[in-house]
Amino acid sequence: MQAIATLINARWIIPVEPDGLILEHHALAIQDGRIVALLPQDQAAACFTPETCLNLDGHVLIPGLINAHTHASMVLLRGLADDLPLMNWLQNHIWPAETRWVNPDFVRDGTRLAIAEMLRGGTTCFNDMYFFPEVTAAVARECGIRACVGLIALDFPTAYACNLDEYLSKGLALHQTLQTEPLLHVAFAPHSPYTVSAPALERIGRLAEDLGLPIHIHVHETAAEVAQFQTQHGCRPLERLNQLGLLSPRLLAVHMTQLEAAEIDRLAEVGAHVIHCPESNLKLASGFCPTAWLDAAGVNVAIGTDGAASNNDLDLFGELRTAALLGKGIAGDASVLPAARVLRMATLNGAQALGLAGETGSLQPGKAADIVAVDLSHPETEPMYNPLSQLVYATGRHQVSDVWVAGQRLLADRQLTTLDLAEALQRAREWGTKIRAGHSA
Numbered sequence: 001m002q003a004i005a006t007l008i009n010a011r012w013i014i015p016v017e018p019d020g021l022i023l024e025h026h027a028l029a030i031q032d033g034r035i036v037a038l039l040p041q042d043q044a045a046a047c048f049t050p051e052t053c054l055n056l057d058g059h060v061l062i063p064g065l066i067n068a069h070t071h072a073s074m075v076l077l078r079g080l081a082d083d084l085p086l087m088n089w090l091q092n093h094i095w096p097a098e099t100r101w102v103n104p105d106f107v108r109d110g111t112r113l114a115i116a117e118m119l120r121g122g123t124t125c126f127n128d129m130y131f132f133p134e135v136t137a138a139v140a141r142e143c144g145i146r147a148c149v150g151l152i153a154l155d156f157p158t159a160y161a162c163n164l165d166e167y168l169s170k171g172l173a174l175h176q177t178l179q180t181e182p183l184l185h186v187a188f189a190p191h192s193p194y195t196v197s198a199p200a201l202e203r204i205g206r207l208a209e210d211l212g213l214p215i216h217i218h219v220h221e222t223a224a225e226v227a228q229f230q231t232q233h234g235c236r237p238l239e240r241l242n243q244l245g246l247l248s249p250r251l252l253a254v255h256m257t258q259l260e261a262a263e264i265d266r267l268a269e270v271g272a273h274v275i276h277c278p279e280s281n282l283k284l285a286s287g288f289c290p291t292a293w294l295d296a297a298g299v300n301v302a303i304g305t306d307g308a309a310s311n312n313d314l315d316l317f318g319e320l321r322t323a324a325l326l327g328k329g330i331a332g333d334a335s336v337l338p339a340a341r342v343l344r345m346a347t348l349n350g351a352q353a354l355g356l357a358g359e360t361g362s363l364q365p366g367k368a369a370d371i372v373a374v375d376l377s378h379p380e381t382e383p384m385y386n387p388l389s390q391l392v393y394a395t396g397r398h399q400v401s402d403v404w405v406a407g408q409r410l411l412a413d414r415q416l417t418t419l420d421l422a423e424a425l426q427r428a429r430e431w432g433t434k435i436r437a438g439h440s441a
């Protein structure tokens, strides 16, 4: 008998690898933050003496969901300005509010609220792009969630940095500090080809290559953005990234609602990743990412919520369903993007995009124990014919009961264990009061 920290017995386990597999009456054994075995419950009982044993008879275990694109602390601007097209929304509402309010306290309080929401919805890892990433990293560390923090860069000054040199020097210093943090990762996060100049992007591309880091950037979010770029620069933004040497397996291109067939082939050829944010694209009427075509061409597609100011939530279960339905709708083919494929996009594909597929994204022995338990005994998911189908087409995030990151139980029977929810809510409400007064003034 082998002593282990935790054994979780579950009615179903969907490990995501191999594709489409649904195991019944299996167990996950966890030791030192890692999955040490995935095996039938009777065998587990004979092999292991766990310190803690959980029996989840109405639940399915899945890998932790990966939010591959968000701006976590923008939850504090949730619902501030809605029902507006992207550029009006950004230029007349979001950017002015950010100029006025964003500082380290905003990022700290916003990130806490965002992590509370994400953990309660089964997200175990988020890929962030925002100002003061060192504050985001500190809050993620204190909560125990896995995160990839973006080393943001823009052509214009903000409260965080006044020019490219300062954005990059602060980012590189953070990269150094986080080297020894097992759950914290970094990526370069130049905002977009229309807010970051070609020389700056080229420099970031070289640094990313030297340091082995991903590049996380908004690309082709709307038709208007692509048309304006073409008028100003004589080429499409993706072509500009191609000329600058940024098309590679390091590239995480977010949105991609405007894609020609040759561009899809090029993305597949270079091994770049597309991060699909279906609800943000729908709400801002930005266009439709051709996910079924990208998937068929072999492009790795992952899923993000985008910031809560444009979504307006950080709910990956909602995003999964929308991605599946929208993908089928625009392909005119109900057979594309089946449930297993979409769950893979929100787990393993996200890990792959972030260069973390060896660590998380599926329930495999040797990987970190990033696990979500979903209670499928709710009326909303009965009767049960197929747990994969229930997860993608019927489950709500309130059915997430437990969440582990690297073996630490961060949500236990719906209670957050590392984060003071009452305090996070109190701070968020105080920000709401301040920002509302300023916005109407």
Ligand SMILES: [Zn+2]
Pocket (backbone or CB within 6 Å): 069, 070, 071, 218, 254, 306, 307
């Ligand atoms: Zn975004």
